[in-house]
Amino acid sequence: MKLREIAELVEANFITGADQAEREVSRAFAADLLSDVLAMVQEEGVLLITGMTTPQVVRVAEVMNMGAVLFVRGKLPAAATVEYAMGTGIPLLATRRIMFETCGILYKAGLHAAQRKQMPLDHALPDATRS
Amino acid sequence: MPSRTPLVLRRIYPVAPRDLEQAGTVSTEVRRELLALGMSPDVVRRASVICFEGEMNIVLYSQGGRVILLVKEDRVELLFSDDGPGIADIELVSQPGYSTAPDWARELGFGAGLGINNMEQNSDLFEIRSRVGEGTVVRATILLGVPFF
């Protein structure tokens, strides 16, 4: 799904990276917790849907090679964060819609979820080793 | 056991405690260094994740410290050393889900208690040493040319 289509579906604006409107993202990951984003599996080009607007979000998106960041709940990052994002080439979008609605609309439209690596805690096995 | 292979690169990055504006910047720099060296995307990603978690731990929980990047011919090592307060029970903090994160850290999206585990999961070799009242050193090693599952 192109970023342009995503923006239309959830009524989002491009904060930066509007020139990337034709960029395709095929999977999405919705979380406010950055530790969860870091634990995400090795897919590249994933759309991060989040309400967190700290500078770390963009840095995490950068180190995880994510496709774009979509801020929900009308949240907007600070100017310095936007500038940083410009330097990385990662598009930032923002919608006033809440996360539940945003996920719902995009899921209905056919956007898939990013795969997440199995973590030991997933099955509540305290002795689970790396697998 | 420290490797005796020649050093290709050494970088030391100071990390200030509680400096949330800067938190994560070391990780992006480490990533750039490794990309410039032509490291494989997989190694770069693993090192970036390890670095981010380690850097955030210094920022959130310590009295300040540094990230040390050592690139050798056969490995990439990341050391996270801080000036305190030290960890009393390493076993405990290494458990996935265990977290001493204050509420403000959780509100920033950290403190799910998966950080150390995530570092370990992305490393080939991993160790933590700590002394209460002195500080902690975490050493994460990615072996180059070794298949990683």
Add this chain to the structure above:
Amino acid sequence: MELAKIVADLGWETLVGADLTRDVRDGYCSDLLSDVLAHAQAGDLWITHQRHLNVVAVGKLRDVAGIVFPRGLRPTPDVIARAAQERVNLFLSADPAFVVAGKLYRVLHP
């Protein structure tokens, strides 16, 4: 829509089923407690990765219809016990948050 029906339709595991007859107003996705306190409504089904004791307190305070943990992220026994005590419904889904929200949205907004 009745909570029990949603749980059955979406295949969630019930960790605490204090009151499954509740009517669900809508869904709410957030890992930020301050955000939930400010915006979640009574009767919302709250989807979150956070699994510590404060989550139960916040859920109770906002009178949510229940809390759903995605990706098989099972809370510890003390959290489950507290939820049972406070009569806060808890559920577990194997799907990632994006999918949990997606499926719930589809069911509530056909």
